[in-house]
Amino acid sequence: MAKEQGRQIVAQNKKARHDYLIEDTFEAGMVLQGTEVKSLRMGRASLVDGFVDIERDEAWLHGVHIPEYTQGTWTNHAARRKRKLLLHRSEIEKIERRASEKGLTVIPLALYFLNGRAKVEIALGKGKKTWDKRHALAERQAVREKDQALGRRLKGMDD
Structure with a gap:
């Protein structure tokens, strides 16, 4: 089977660019279960209510809706569970510092596959x-x- 190349967008949060003034963006990997990946490959996700929270030096993605995989069995995932983001420690510290100092919010902008791996683009945004x-x-x-x-x-x- 050939390797996937390029960027394939699954979901975008168009409302975020309307509601927030975007100051800085980051690309993060996500820890996902198998049925979540299959659901994403079908192009099903919603970032509308999503936000990022930093807990104990780890970044977590909350409120993102990835619907259950239709052919999944009892191993299916919860649609709105919190998902761990994979970022470098320096990036997490930078996000946490800027979000607490300036009152910025960390929001997801896009969910996509980059060379076969699920990624999320997050941004520091100030509410308009x-x-x-x-x-x-x-x-x-x-x-x-x-x-x-x-x-x-x-x-x-x-x-």
């Missing part, structure tokens, strides 16, 4: 206020309108 979200949407809309006007002008169309 409502007006920040509206401001970001207005900026995106302005850029979109500017690009459309430029495209029309290059094609020789009138505004």
Whole structure:
């Protein structure tokens, strides 16, 4: 059987980039059971309620929903169990220090397979206020309108 190459995304937390100002990202491995891996390979997971907690110098992923494997037997996993993240000690210390000092939250952004191994991209994020979200949407809309006007002008169309 050929080895898997590249990055295959299983789930993304699109709402996280809307709700948080992302300051720093990390890639972490996960300790998973066999049925969890099979469920992920089927492309089934949700990161919406997920967060990372540091307990006794270990990083844990809470609230991520990986549904039970349909062909699993009594060895099936719990859908929302906490999962250990595999990070270097220096990365865990850095995350813990910055999260406690600045009041940042550690959230999962994406769940994917990298060369056959399950990985999760986590980020230190600061919660946005409502007006920040509206401001970001207005900026995106302005850029979109500017690009459309430029495209029309290059094609020789009138505004």
